[in-house]
Amino acid sequence: MPSIGTGRIWKATRSAPVSWICPFLLGRRLRPHAAVLDLGIGSGKVEERLLPLRPNVRVVGVDASAAMLSLAKQRLKEAQFRLIRHDLNDIESLSLPSAPLQAVIIVQTLHHLPHPKQREVYRFVHRHLEPGGLFLFMDRVRLPAAPTCGNGSSSKRNTRAEKAGNNS
Ligand SMILES: C[S@@+](CC[C@H](N)C(=O)[O-])C[C@H]1O[C@@H](n2cnc3c(N)ncnc32)[C@H](O)[C@@H]1O
Numbered sequence: 106m107p108s109i110g111t112g113r114i115w116k117a118t119r120s121a122p123v124s125w126i127c128p129f130l131l132g133r134r135l136r137p138h139a140a141v142l143d144l145g146i147g148s149g150k151v152e153e154r155l156l157p158l159r160p161n162v163r164v165v166g167v168d169a170s171a172a173m174l175s176l177a178k179q180r181l182k183e184a185q186f187r188l189i190r191h192d193l194n195d196i197e198s199l200s201l202p203s204a205p206l207q208a209v210i211i212v213q214t215l216h217h218l219p220h221p222k223q224r225e226v227y228r229f230v231h232r233h234l235e236p237g238g239l240f241l242f243m244d245r246v247r248l249p250a251a252p253t254c255g256n257g258s259s260s261k262r263n264t265r266a267e268k269a270g271n272n273s
Contacts, residue, residue, distance in 0.1 A: 163186070
């Protein structure tokens with residue numbers, strides 16, 4: 106799986122909304138008619154920006170929330186997409202259209218799952234992506250003792266919060 110994000114891109118874009126960054130990273134790399142899976146599609150904000158760049162890709166969006174899927178349906182009404190209501194904690198029972206996936210997107214979603222379930226999602230993605238497929242993953246990651254980007258000030262903040270018993 107090629108990596109499509111770099112530290113430099115992240116630095117340049119970290120203040121930009123995620124719904125802009127993802128299409129920027131993915132858009133031009135997608136083939137016409139490519140199949141794209143979004144695990145935790147939410148209200149479809151990423152696809153709202155991605156589909157104008159690649160109008161003929163086929164998106165399968167998965168989310169556990171009927172309310173979010175309903176918002177996605179309204180937002181993406183002109184686009185070619187299929188929405189599936191499914192709990193990612195049970196990823197193995199997710200049944201997908203048979204076309205090979207050129208890309209899988211998971212944005213700000215995986216942190217909702219416990220770590221063993223996250224690992225199952227990674228395995229699922231690895232199994233279903235076509236060879237050389239694209240995996241776009243963006244999320245908050247908690248690394249309590251590790252230095253972070255920049256001057257490390259957020260790492261110091263984390264340590265202080267942990268000492269104070271705030272693990273959120
Ligand atoms: C912060 S939103 C991100 C939505 C979208 N990816 C975006 O960037 O705009 C997180 C989404 O994950 C979904 N979600 C949370 N836990 C889930 C689970 N166990 N299975 C499926 N979807 C889940 C929520 O319903 C929500 O739509």
